[in-house]
Amino acid sequence: GQQVMQIPQYQHVQEGEDFTTYCNSSTTLSNIQWYKQRPGGHPVFLIQLVKSGEVKKQKRLTFQFGEAKKNSSLHITATQTTDVGTYFCAGPQEGNKLVFGAGTILRVKS
């Protein structure tokens, strides 16, 4: 079945440093979604990428979808303490099922 691999598993950065998490799928994806889960919270949708090579920005967050639509990345510029949490990528399987990556835990030292 389809798998979504995400790296790194964990990253601890100094406030102000950049952060990147990568997502790779074993199959071509029709789209990819990114979610953020704050500690003790629930996953919250951030963005969806659909087109090959697509790049979208949300303030300090930059999302990319690979040309082959099998990989994606999330880059945060100049991290802040409010960025802490777990970032998940997710790709749709048949029907309406989403396959979630294992997530990248981000910790920010102030």
Next chain:
Amino acid sequence: DAGVIQSPRHEVTEMGQEVTLRCKPISGHDYLFWYRQTMMRGLELLIYFNNNVPIDDSGMPEDRFSAKMPNASFSTLKIQPSEPRDSAVYFCASSRGYRDIEQYFGPGTRLTVT
């Protein structure tokens, strides 16, 4: 909009007891999902419904787990009998249709089975 509502938020029970988790999806969403999250296994899809009909329950761990959706505004996930390894956070999520597949998650139910 109140978002996806789940109850209870926390549940502590003894092994062997029946546990019922409840979910109210966002009005107008015709897909409902039940997930389980643990440190070891991450976020796992247990079952999902479309228009109140179960579509895929392949993620349900075993016969001790069952889920129902009697109407568009209510779903339950039942564990009977519960076991310590069922301890996890259970999330309910809903979404609109097939193309708009952004999922909205509820706050979750933290289940502890002792």
